[in-house]
Amino acid sequence: MACDDLSVNIEHWDRTDDQLIRIAELYAEAFAEPPYGDDRERSLVEFPDRVRHYAEVKPEFRLLVATEGQALFGFVLGTGIGPGDWWWERLNTVLDTPTRTEWLEPQQFSVAELVVSPTRRRSGVGRALMHRVLVGLPYDSALLACYPDAVAPQRLYSSLGWVVIDPHARVSETQPTQIMGIRLP
Numbered sequence: 001m002a003c004d005d006l007s008v009n010i011e012h013w014d015r016t017d018d019q020l021i022r023i024a025e026l027y028a029e030a031f032a033e034p035p036y037g038d039d040r041e042r043s044l045v046e047f048p049d050r051v052r053h054y055a056e057v058k059p060e061f062r063l064l065v066a067t068e069g070q071a072l073f074g075f076v077l078g079t080g081i082g083p084g085d086w087w088w089e090r091l092n093t094v095l096d097t098p099t100r101t102e103w104l105e106p107q108q109f110s111v112a113e114l115v116v117s118p119t120r121r122r123s124g125v126g127r128a129l130m131h132r133v134l135v136g137l138p139y140d141s142a143l144l145a146c147y148p149d150a151v152a153p154q155r156l157y158s159s160l161g162w163v164v165i166d167p168h169a170r171v172s173e174t175q176p177t178q179i180m181g182i183r184l185p
């Protein structure tokens with residue numbers, strides 16, 4: 001599918017290792033940057049394994065890539081989550097009761113990763129990917145996690161209607177994480 005307002009295509013991952021390696025390179029570069037500071041080499045190994053695992057076991061697995069000709073410069077990854085899933089169980093533990101009651105559902109969508117290449121940022125690619133990944137889902141809501149000091153994604157998500165449901169969730173031992181949610185049409 002071509003984005004109407006952009007000269008980029010957004011397609012599903014073609015399920016080849018070759019394209020997955022290119023996606024992993026984008027991921028590793030982006031999350032080596034502040035405020036994340038992840039180890040690049042480790043990301044290059046772990047990310048493809050995680051994607052293959054998700055593709056096998058998670059419902060509504062979606063890995064969409066933004067391309068233009070041979071260039072691949074953005075992607076979004078998301079899946080369905082529910083009881084028994086690590087991430088859902090973690091949210092079930094850390095969210096307070098009113099937030100859990102309002103937002104945590106037996107089956108819902110989770111946006112796990114969104115990256116746009118530094119050379120293509122601020123041209124609407126992230127917005128287009130986020131819009132597309134939520135189309136036609138069989139769920140009433142979606143959730144995501146974001147570093148509290150990651151300004152770009154927070155502004156992007158807010159501009160798309162996502163709301164902060166927990167600004168300082170203790171999902172990991174490193175630093176508090178901001179949890180955001182959106183109601184799906």
Ligand SMILES: CC(C)(COP(=O)(O)OP(=O)(O)OC[C@H]1O[C@@H](n2cnc3c(N)ncnc32)[C@H](O)[C@@H]1OP(=O)(O)O)[C@@H](O)C(=O)NCCC(=O)NCCS
Pocket residue numbers: 030031113114115116117120121122123124125126127128145146147150151152153155156157159
């Ligand atoms: C977050 C990210 C995906 C945004 O991608 P993008 O293609 O640049 O985003 P868009 O061009 O679609 O921006 C849409 C809106 O988001 C907001 N936004 C995006 N980048 C911003 C920035 N650096 N500062 C402030 N607002 C920003 C703006 O409101 C923007 O609209 P505008 O350009 O009309 O003002 C990109 O910065 C990125 O890959 N960052 C590193 C990885 C990351 O942090 N991923 C998210 C993890 S939670």
